Amino acid sequence: MDPAIAQLVDISGSDAAMRAHADMVLERARWASQVFQRYDRDQTLKIAQAVAKVAFAKAGDYAQWAVKETGFGVAEHKKLKNELSSTPLVEFYEDRDFVNPRLDERTGIVEVPKPAGVIFALVPSTNPIATVYFKTLCALMTRNAVVMCPHPAARECCVDAALTLARAAEEAGAPEAVIQVVERPTIPLINEFMGSEKTDVILATGGTAMVRAAYSSSNPAIGVGPGNAPVLVDETADIAAAARHIADSKAFDNSVLCTNESVLITLESVAKTLKQELKKAGAHICSDDETKALRGYLFHERGFNVEAVGRDAVWIAEQAGFKVAKSVKVLVARIGLIGVGEDLSREKLCPVLAFYVASSVQQAVMQARSLLRFAGAGHSAAIHSTDMQTIMDYSAAVEAYRVVVNAPCSQGAAGFDTNLAPTFTIGTGFLGRSSIGENIGPQHLVNWTRIAWHKQSDHPASMLDIGALSHPGPLPKAPSDGVPGESRPKNAGGAARGKPADDLREQIRKIIVEELRAVLKD
């Protein structure tokens, strides 16, 4: 606000200022989350739906903005991802109830939902808007408050998107500041947020360093490790379809989804046809020299060349020093080794696919397993096969928590082309040094209080036997006495506060319950 103070005495970089900033944002979020927990399921769903609708409508604009700002990916694919992370996401979870109590009729245990509270959500530069949408809607569906923290490279589009969603949420009746965004993230500030005891859970999507920092923060974290998906194509597969799926997946948003295929593993008997089909599907099969150039360009001593993240195949080839046709979507580089010594068997967030030929199905399975042990454990794998036993052997062997069958892995593992839960946060589980091994969704942002009776005693047998949760809804606005239109009449009592309606509703509920009980007894 005030340039004068900055000129005189600037403390903005001090620990005190950093902590105060984090504290204030998180405390405001705490207020919002506590008030949000007063909302019933209808109010909650309406807010999520309203926000999703706004998100859907802006999916295209933000896709373009994200590509322009970050240089990563393909706008039309990002638009699709953004759309999938809006209304369809809410529809996917619409039948799940995260608000009302539930009863396990077998054990008589009653479960009461307790939202996490304040979620600190890291947003990666590769999937910025889809992640903002996804994490926001997961938080809203579960009556949590969320603080978005964008990657600096995607800061502007993320801040704008978060503010747009925040406005939509408030217009739909959500508590003020239920969605907030860190507008100027810096590493020390992010650490302050992550380490604060005011943060209930960190949803960490991003680079390994950031995810590990989240886990080291002392706060609960749901973090995801990097991917490095193997894809196996065996003799029983529909080779043309497999090639098409793989090429589509690698080309999808230029492989910025960490679920994209990294190394294609196939068999001698299939290799030739597969290459032909890949070419038909838009791939360029690199020569040995081109592969060497590609390797040199993509991997530096410090690891993957971030310049190449989300770039298209033609551009990458050019940077590596060779030319390919304009129509090429994917570069395929043959490798003879998986693991240490072959950088191309590392994760590549760009449309470059390593291609390895094994001598048997067993060897192929073992290569896939070793690939994920080398990097990307706990993440994703894909297989194109019709042999159920091979699919089972492969799934048992690979250290991935999702195996996508006969579908593009980018979209499939993220739940968009399969029946997996749609997500932009892939749980990499214990194998991937994470806490959760499934696709992250709203259900991971709620714990349940379990009410348990003595084994020998009667316990509730039906929902009619349990008490009700109170959901009084938004906090009434306090009066400002003497301010025109904002006063409350002296000693107005309950009437002015909307209480009788609540009481009435409760009474009606009780009457209905009694009547139902009577009917059931008869």
Added chain:
Amino acid sequence: MSAEKLEVLEKSKAFWNPNKTQFWQDVGVDLVIDKREGYFLNDMDGRRLIDVHLNGGTYNLGHRNAELIEVLNAGAKRFDMGNHHFPALARTALAEALVGCTPAGMKYTIYGAGGAEATELAIKSARNATQKRKIVSVIKAYHGHSGLAVKTGDERFSKTFLSEDTEGEFIQVPFNDLQAMEDALKGRDAAAVIMETIPATYGFPMPHEGYLPSVKALCEKYDALYIADEVQTGLMRTGEMWGITKYGVTPDIMIIGKGITGGMYPISCCVVSERAGQWLKQDGFAHMSTAGGAELGCIVGLKVLEITQRPEVVSMVRYVADFIRAGLDDIQDLYPDFFIGIRQNGVVMGLEFNDPEGAKPVMRHLYENGVWAIFSTLDPSVLQFKPGILMTQGLSEDLLRRVEIAIGRAAAEVQGSGRRRAG
């Protein structure tokens, strides 16, 4: 009570203020404040108290706010109080920042060391600008204890020192009584009306709708200036930066104190319009104050203004006000015969009890339950209840829990003794 505390109390009586020290022992508040942080006070014997007195909003941002400590320490590496005769970096910067956030028409800031001095400055400026002497204030008003200021208030504070008005220059009218106000002004001989936006020491009676704007209109009609004492209602305590603008009034002079430096380095500010501040162009040496506008205080004040206007703070105030009100409403439903009213604007609150001294037992039971709030000196049926604008949700909930217990106990006590009195 520990031997150490007993000794402090004895010495306090011996060297500081025997009557005041004894008073608190007599009302059951044996408090000697030691460590303090956020909205907590710690008695030297270890009792922790949630502070909802805040010294009238001084600790609006909490005790020893970490950012204010940081800026004060950083400021001390470069500044001290400064020399009050000379143009100065920090004083000018705060004055400019105040013009940026006060109502339109505010032009200069004249600095004091404390609230009373700012009141002196306001009255002197008004008298200079209008060339009239009469000052109209409200019965039970409170604007400080110095020479002119004390004359605007209750005689409770002036008579002791033979300092009450004897010249007929200080007129007092009942609050919320427009006719009385007009009667006081219509002789066109008043320099100014001075008003706390919500009279604090009187227990925060709320202005009736339209009262303050009508007073301002009367000022304009009869050529008097409007002095808004915003010491307790400024700095976001009503949910807006200044209480007076929430009531739709643009004053000629504003008095700002207490919270402006968060209790870290005291200064006060009298912000004036071009007209009210005309002496600053004629004779800038007419009022001097060595500690007035001390530059370290100005550095802290700048930070207070910046913190106070953050969007996070604005919504926190709303949450605190709404949540605490909802909780107080529930408590009122439990003890409707004793807890008879809630006066509120933002986090400026007065809790009204059905006994002329009702706030005193409530204060004592609150104290015993870990909460510090003070009764209104000029209306002890009302408890001043002033949560900070950065109250957390957890602390607000804890506060309400304690308040419910304390009011319940006070109700039992008062209603019980009432019966005894009746018998």
